Amino acid sequence: MLFNSYTFILFFIAVFTTYQLPINWSKKKYILLFSSYIFYSAWNPPFVFLLGISTAVDWWTAKKIFQHRHYLSTKRHFLLISLLINLGFLGFFKYSNFLLHNFIYVVDKIGITFTPAIPDIILPVGISFYTFQTLSYTIDIYRGKGKPWHSLLDYALYVSFFPQLVAGPIVRAFSFLPQCLAPKRVSGDQIAWGISLIILGLFEKIVVADGLLAPVADTVYAVESYPGLVDAWCGTLAFTGQIFCDFAGYSTCAIGAAKCLGFDLPENFRYPYASLGFRDFWRRWHISLSFWLRDYLYVSLGGNRRGMARTCFNVMITMLLGGLWHGASWTFVIWGGVHAFLILAEHLIRRCIPTDYQSGLFLTSAAGILTFAGVCISWTFFRAHSIDQAAAMLQAMFGFRLPVNESILITTDRVITISVISIMIFIHWLLRNRSLKEVSENAPWWIRSIGIGIMLVAMATFSGEDRAFIYFQF
Amino acid sequence: MHLSIFNSDYCSWKLSLVAGIILALAGLTALEITWRMQGHIPCVIDDKDLWAYHRNRLTKNSKHIIVLSGASRILLNISLPEMKNLLPAYTIVQLGIDGTHPPAVLQDLAKDSGFKGIVLFSVIASGLEKRNWDHQQEFIDYYHSDFSWSDSLNRFMSTMVQAHLVISDPHVMIKPVLLRYLKIKKLPSPRYLITYSDRRKEADYSKLNINKHKQKRLERLAQYYEKDNTPLPPNEWIHEVVDVYSWVRQIENRGGKVIFLRLPTKKAHWEMDEKFYPRTLYWDRFVQKTGVKAIHFKDFPVLDNFDCPDTSHLDFKDTKPFTRALCNILCQHDVFKK
Known part of the structure; x- marks a missing residue:
C-alpha cells in the first residue's frame, strides 16, 4: 500500500x-x-x-x-x-x-x-x-x-x-x-499541518522524483552502451535528485501522517545537498540510519577512541555494512566504501587545518561543490545495475571513453534536469540552517494556500509511471 | 535528534489547507472543462493492474463465465455491453492484451483447476508458435505473484477516477502537453482509441488520418513477417502448435469450452496474412488435426462483410452489430445459450 x-x-x-x-x-x-x-x-x-x-x-x-x-x-x-x-x-x-x-x-x-x-x-x-x-x-x-x-x-x-x-x-x-x-489531543491546525506535510511529501515523490527526474535517470542508466559526458552527468544528477525527493518525500509523508495521529517522528533529512563535507552529509542524509549506525555499530567497534588506524577501520566497516544494508549487491557495498573513503579523506584534511581557521566564501563554496560532486559520483554505484555499468558511467562522466550513443537525452530532458537540480540545491542552501517551519510560517496564509493548491494540481495532472518508493526495496 | 523542522505552531494551517484544496479543486475543474470542450473524453489506463483485477473476477467452478483472450482485435471488435445484453446469464471477462500473442493466457487458464468457463480465443497462425507463447506471461506472473488485495482495491478506485475524469489521462497531463506544445505548437487531439473500465477499447477512425495510419500498420506488418517472425514451414509449424491443444483438452475435460476465433483482417493485411501463412496450410490444418471448435471470419459472410478501416480493427460504430453477429454464430454452434 x-x-x-x-x-x-x-x-x-x-x-x-x-x-x-x-x-x-x-x-x-x-x-x-x-x-x-x-x-x-x-x-x-x-x-x-x-x-x-x-x-x-x-x-x-x-x-x-x-x-x-x-x-x-x-x-x-x-x-x-x-x-x-x-x-x-x-x-x-x-x-x-x-x-x-x-x-x-x-x-x-x-x-x-x-x-x-x-x-x-x-x-x-x-x-x-x-x-x-x-x-x-x-x-x-x-x-x-x-x-x-x-x-x-x-x-x-x-x-x-x-x-x-x-x-x-x-x-x-x-x-x-x-x-x-x-x-493524544490533536488540534485542527496540527492535523492540517500534518496533511500539508503529506501533500509536500507526495509532491516530491510524484511530481519531482517520478514525473521529472526518474525518466531521465532511467533513460541514461538503461542503455547498454556508453552515454556521452553531458548525458552521463545529466542522468546521474537526475538520480541524485530523484533519490532525495523519493526518500525525503516518503519520510515527510510518514512524519505528516504520524503528526495527524498526534505522534512525533524524528526528522530524517536536513537539506543534505547543502552539506559542507561528508561528515556533514551524513548528519543530513537518512539521519535516523546514520545515527543508528554510529550509535550501535561504530561506537560498539570502539568509535574514535582507539587511535587513528582503528578509527579508520571502524569508519570503513560501518560504511561498508551501511552500504550492504541498502541492498544485497556489491555496488551498494562499494557505494558505502566510497563514502568511507571520502569521510576519512576529509578527516585527514581537517587535521591539517588549524582549529581557529575561518574559511572564507571561496573555500566554503568549494567545499560545498566538492561535497555535492562527491555525493553525485557515489550515486553512480547506487543506481547502476552492476559494477561494470558504474565504471562505464564514471568513465563517461570524466570523458575517458568514446560514447556510442552521443545523444541519449533530448535537450528538454537536460534542461529539466539541470533546472530541477539547481532549484533543489538553491532551496537546500537557503534552508540549511533554517527550518521549513520558520520559512512557511513567515509566509502569509494565502501564499501557503497557493503552494498547497499548486502541489495538489501538479500531483493530479503530472504524468509519471507509478513507481514504488526506492527505499521499499531495502 | 532535531524535531524543529516539523514542530510547527500550526498558526492558520487549517485555513491554508482548506483554501489550498479549494484552489486545487477550482483549477482541476477548469482543466477538466477545458479538455472536455476540446472533445476529450475519459480513458482508463490499461495496465497490468487492470488486467489482474479482471483476471481476479474469474469465479471458481463457474461455467457461466466467458473469457475473451487475444490481442487488439478481441479488445476492439467485441462490444462487452452488447454481449452482456445478449447473454445476461454470463459474466464476461476481457483478458486480451494489445500487441501480444495470447497462448500464455490459455495455458494459465488450463492450469487453473477452478476455471470451467468458455474461452473465446482470438489468435492468428503465427501466434500459436512456441516462440510467441510467452508474450503475455509478464501479466500472468504479475497476477500470480505480486497482485495483492490492496492493489486490487487501488485499481478499482483508480479505474473509477479514470473512467470519469479526463484530467487523469496521461495523454493530457502537464508534462507531455507542454513538451508537445514546445515541439509542434499544438495541444493534443482527442484520442481515437478509448479504453473503458471493462478493458474493451473503441476506435473512432474519423479522428485519424486513416491512410497514413493504415500505411504505418502495413509497414509494421511487413516488418513482422519478413524480419521479426518469419514463418515456420507448415510441417514444422503443425508439430509445434499441436501442443496448444493439450491446454484446450485440460479446460474441456473440466467442462469448459475453448473456441478459436480468427477475426477479420482486410485487403492488404489479409493478403499479407495469406501470403505468409496461407489458411489452408496453417489454420485449417490445425483445426483439422486437433478438432478444436474454430470460427474463421472468411467462413461467415456476415463477419467478413464488416469493414476494418485500418485493415485490422473495426470502427466503434460496428462493434455492436459485429458482436451480435458473432454471438448468433456461437449460439448456433452451441457454444452458449442466449
Missing part, C-alpha cells in the same frame, strides 16, 4: 476517523496496532507473522537482559539471541541469494562447478527498517539506557507503527514509547 495510492487515502481516512472516536486511549492504540498490521499485510499477508515474531523475540529478550543486568555473561547471551534471530531473519531473506551467488562464483574460480537450485526468496518489505528498530530497543536496554517498557501494546505499536514501518525513519524506542503514555 503505497502512500501515493487511493488505497492508502481510504485506509488513512478510515484509521483517522476511527481513531477520533470517543474511546479510551488503550483502545485507540489497539486500533493503530491493528491498522498497522493491516497496512503491512497489503504487501504480503504471511509476513505479518514475521513482524510479530520479531516483536515478541525482542520484547522477551529485552526483559531477560534487564532481569540479568548485573550478570554480564547472561545478559550477553540474551542480547546474542536477539541479534541472531533478528539479523538471522534479515540475512536469510535479504542476503541468502547474494551469499549463494558469491559462493558459486568463488568455488567456480577454484575449479569447482556447483549449480544448486536458487531458492525463490521474497524479501519482506521494510525488514531492514523494523529489524534495526527492534534491535535498538534491546541494545539500549543492554547498555542500561532504559528499562523494559511496561506495555507490550505500546512496544508492539512502536515496532509496527504504519507511517514509518516500511521505509523509516528508524525510530528509537525511548523517543516513541513515552508518547504512548498519554492520550
Whole structure:
C-alpha cells in the first residue's frame, strides 16, 4: 500500500476517523496496532507473522537482559539471541541469494562447478527498517539506557507503527514509547499541518522524483552502451535528485501522517545537498540510519577512541555494512566504501587545518561543490545495475571513453534536469540552517494556500509511471 | 535528534489547507472543462493492474463465465455491453492484451483447476508458435505473484477516477502537453482509441488520418513477417502448435469450452496474412488435426462483410452489430445459450 495510492487515502481516512472516536486511549492504540498490521499485510499477508515474531523475540529478550543486568555473561547471551534471530531473519531473506551467488562464483574460480537450485526468496518489505528498530530497543536496554517498557501494546505499536514501518525513519524506542503514555489531543491546525506535510511529501515523490527526474535517470542508466559526458552527468544528477525527493518525500509523508495521529517522528533529512563535507552529509542524509549506525555499530567497534588506524577501520566497516544494508549487491557495498573513503579523506584534511581557521566564501563554496560532486559520483554505484555499468558511467562522466550513443537525452530532458537540480540545491542552501517551519510560517496564509493548491494540481495532472518508493526495496 | 523542522505552531494551517484544496479543486475543474470542450473524453489506463483485477473476477467452478483472450482485435471488435445484453446469464471477462500473442493466457487458464468457463480465443497462425507463447506471461506472473488485495482495491478506485475524469489521462497531463506544445505548437487531439473500465477499447477512425495510419500498420506488418517472425514451414509449424491443444483438452475435460476465433483482417493485411501463412496450410490444418471448435471470419459472410478501416480493427460504430453477429454464430454452434 503505497502512500501515493487511493488505497492508502481510504485506509488513512478510515484509521483517522476511527481513531477520533470517543474511546479510551488503550483502545485507540489497539486500533493503530491493528491498522498497522493491516497496512503491512497489503504487501504480503504471511509476513505479518514475521513482524510479530520479531516483536515478541525482542520484547522477551529485552526483559531477560534487564532481569540479568548485573550478570554480564547472561545478559550477553540474551542480547546474542536477539541479534541472531533478528539479523538471522534479515540475512536469510535479504542476503541468502547474494551469499549463494558469491559462493558459486568463488568455488567456480577454484575449479569447482556447483549449480544448486536458487531458492525463490521474497524479501519482506521494510525488514531492514523494523529489524534495526527492534534491535535498538534491546541494545539500549543492554547498555542500561532504559528499562523494559511496561506495555507490550505500546512496544508492539512502536515496532509496527504504519507511517514509518516500511521505509523509516528508524525510530528509537525511548523517543516513541513515552508518547504512548498519554492520550493524544490533536488540534485542527496540527492535523492540517500534518496533511500539508503529506501533500509536500507526495509532491516530491510524484511530481519531482517520478514525473521529472526518474525518466531521465532511467533513460541514461538503461542503455547498454556508453552515454556521452553531458548525458552521463545529466542522468546521474537526475538520480541524485530523484533519490532525495523519493526518500525525503516518503519520510515527510510518514512524519505528516504520524503528526495527524498526534505522534512525533524524528526528522530524517536536513537539506543534505547543502552539506559542507561528508561528515556533514551524513548528519543530513537518512539521519535516523546514520545515527543508528554510529550509535550501535561504530561506537560498539570502539568509535574514535582507539587511535587513528582503528578509527579508520571502524569508519570503513560501518560504511561498508551501511552500504550492504541498502541492498544485497556489491555496488551498494562499494557505494558505502566510497563514502568511507571520502569521510576519512576529509578527516585527514581537517587535521591539517588549524582549529581557529575561518574559511572564507571561496573555500566554503568549494567545499560545498566538492561535497555535492562527491555525493553525485557515489550515486553512480547506487543506481547502476552492476559494477561494470558504474565504471562505464564514471568513465563517461570524466570523458575517458568514446560514447556510442552521443545523444541519449533530448535537450528538454537536460534542461529539466539541470533546472530541477539547481532549484533543489538553491532551496537546500537557503534552508540549511533554517527550518521549513520558520520559512512557511513567515509566509502569509494565502501564499501557503497557493503552494498547497499548486502541489495538489501538479500531483493530479503530472504524468509519471507509478513507481514504488526506492527505499521499499531495502 | 532535531524535531524543529516539523514542530510547527500550526498558526492558520487549517485555513491554508482548506483554501489550498479549494484552489486545487477550482483549477482541476477548469482543466477538466477545458479538455472536455476540446472533445476529450475519459480513458482508463490499461495496465497490468487492470488486467489482474479482471483476471481476479474469474469465479471458481463457474461455467457461466466467458473469457475473451487475444490481442487488439478481441479488445476492439467485441462490444462487452452488447454481449452482456445478449447473454445476461454470463459474466464476461476481457483478458486480451494489445500487441501480444495470447497462448500464455490459455495455458494459465488450463492450469487453473477452478476455471470451467468458455474461452473465446482470438489468435492468428503465427501466434500459436512456441516462440510467441510467452508474450503475455509478464501479466500472468504479475497476477500470480505480486497482485495483492490492496492493489486490487487501488485499481478499482483508480479505474473509477479514470473512467470519469479526463484530467487523469496521461495523454493530457502537464508534462507531455507542454513538451508537445514546445515541439509542434499544438495541444493534443482527442484520442481515437478509448479504453473503458471493462478493458474493451473503441476506435473512432474519423479522428485519424486513416491512410497514413493504415500505411504505418502495413509497414509494421511487413516488418513482422519478413524480419521479426518469419514463418515456420507448415510441417514444422503443425508439430509445434499441436501442443496448444493439450491446454484446450485440460479446460474441456473440466467442462469448459475453448473456441478459436480468427477475426477479420482486410485487403492488404489479409493478403499479407495469406501470403505468409496461407489458411489452408496453417489454420485449417490445425483445426483439422486437433478438432478444436474454430470460427474463421472468411467462413461467415456476415463477419467478413464488416469493414476494418485500418485493415485490422473495426470502427466503434460496428462493434455492436459485429458482436451480435458473432454471438448468433456461437449460439448456433452451441457454444452458449442466449
